[in-house]
Amino acid sequence: MGRPSDAREKLLEAAGRLISERGYTAVGVSEICNAAGVKKGSFYHFFESKRHLVSAVIDSYWEHMAEGLERTLGGDGSPLARLERFFTANANEACRGRDSAGHVCGCPLGNLALELSTQDEVLREQLSEVFGRWTSRLAAVLDEATLAGELQICDPERAAADLVAYLEGRVLFSKLRNDPDSLADIGPRALAFLRSIGDQPQRSSAQ
Amino acid sequence: MGRPSDAREKLLEAAGRLISERGYTAVGVSEICNAAGVKKGSFYHFFESKRHLVSAVIDSYWEHMAEGLERTLGGDGSPLARLERFFTANANEACRGRDSAGHVCGCPLGNLALELSTQDEVLREQLSEVFGRWTSRLAAVLDEATLAGELQICDPERAAADLVAYLEGRVLFSKLRNDPDSLADIGPRALAFLRSIGDQPQRSSAQ
Structure with missing residues (x-):
């Protein structure tokens, strides 16, 4: 040792x-x-316990993810180009998981959120806070995109929460199918979703 | 007994x-x-084992879900109205979970998909097949909506997979926040997403 x-x-x-x-x-x-x-x-x-360890693991996952967010959402390029880079990086991360572990492991934070939310109130709150930070970082770029005239997003936090939900759902299915390639189109699909949010009426037009 | x-x-x-x-x-x-x-x-x-039991539980979840799909996606109303009814029913189901179990339990099939996909190849395939049936049922209504001129969806299976991913992601966050009310807007948001897919170019227009 x-x-x-x-x-x-x-x-x-x-x-x-x-x-x-x-x-x-x-x-x-x-x-x-x-x-x-x-x-x-x-x-x-x-x-003190496995529970204390997993709390430190969540912090460690978040540190890794926060670095990735700055690499993709920060830096050069228009806000839209940076958003697409962020989604592409997530698809690539899923591929790396399959190469090293033999299968798509999904989002470690999403996995823990589903597993622990009904079981441990303290860890649920920690995970909820981490996802809140992630959403806010995305929302800041949506705000930039709106200021730059690339998008028309009235409520960036809500739109960012939608994006993270969509991403987590897609990652769930790439894990279920054990197919990281299924995420290849996620950037364009997410951007189309964002454009639709800008045009969306306040309530549904369904009958 | x-x-x-x-x-x-x-x-x-x-x-x-x-x-x-x-x-x-x-x-x-x-x-x-x-x-x-x-x-x-x-x-x-x-x-024979807990594993065999969970396989029967997955079948039982699916039977319950298939009934719900027919109640919401089948029956009266335009295709778009039925789609919105489907999303509203999912939000209501999440509320019922909190009332009976004291917290939002999420989608039982999504929970098992994330927990078991890397651990049990047979159960992973069973879950993947169930989600495939769910997606195909939704795709049939998207096809109807396109025929009725309500939407313009070129690839209904792909659009339906996007919808299910978005729904699963939103349900994940309602479980993480223990807040079923957060799903109240899911119908209009999902319909906006569907409209955007119809207008989407084949590749991203980001720089």
Whole structure:
């Protein structure tokens, strides 16, 4: 075993990978320790329980995702081009999951949201807050696109929540089909959705 | 214990409810038997394993959903009005989940799809087939709407898959926020999405 800080990082890395592949409930502390090459006693030095570990894993997923958001939604290009880059990057991330784990693992935060929301109020709130930050980052770019005249979005937070919902649903199906290629068209589809929101009447025109 | 067929129904009902609330991995055979008021020996008379039970639960969820699809997507009204009825019914179903279980449980098939897709190839294929049937039923109504001149959808199966993805994503967030009211606008939003698909160019117009 290396320095204590190494052990904590190894536990976080192993737990993040195993939970992403199989879920929170299906993965035990012993398995995480074995995968990390860390003794069980050390686990409880760093984390009071598996529940405390998964909270740190959620933070770690978010750090990774926040970097990805800045790489795609920040930087060069028009707001629309950056939005499309963001969706393409998500499709590519799903492909990488299949290459390394043998199957599409989906969005680790979405997986945990569905698994834990009815079971753990503290983790549910943590996940809800993380998705709120993600949505707000997207909303800021929708606001930029509207200011630049590329879109006409009256309520960027609501439109961003729609986009994240659509993305999570598509990622769910790429996991269900074990087919990352099914996400190839997600950028153009999402942009078409955004354009429709700008034109949308306040209530349905269905009979 | 009543007639053997009663016991099987009771096991299915209890398993369906518990798994919908907490997931497949978190619920054990003993708990299901206790909730059903059925002895463990009887469980193995009807089901070889928990895995075989969950396969029957998926069939049972689908039967319930197929009835709901016919009630909403079939029957009176224009194709668009029936589509909106379908989305409203889904929002109402989420509300009922909170009233009976104390929280929004989400879509039981979507929950299982995310939990099991990387873990069990046979159940993944069963779930994928069920979602395929659901998508095809929706696609038939999109086709009707196009024939009636209400929409212009070139690829109804693809558009229906988009709709189901959007719905599953929205249901995920209503579960994460424990807020069924967040689904109130899903009908108009989904119809706007459908209209945008009809106008969509073959590739993105982003730079």
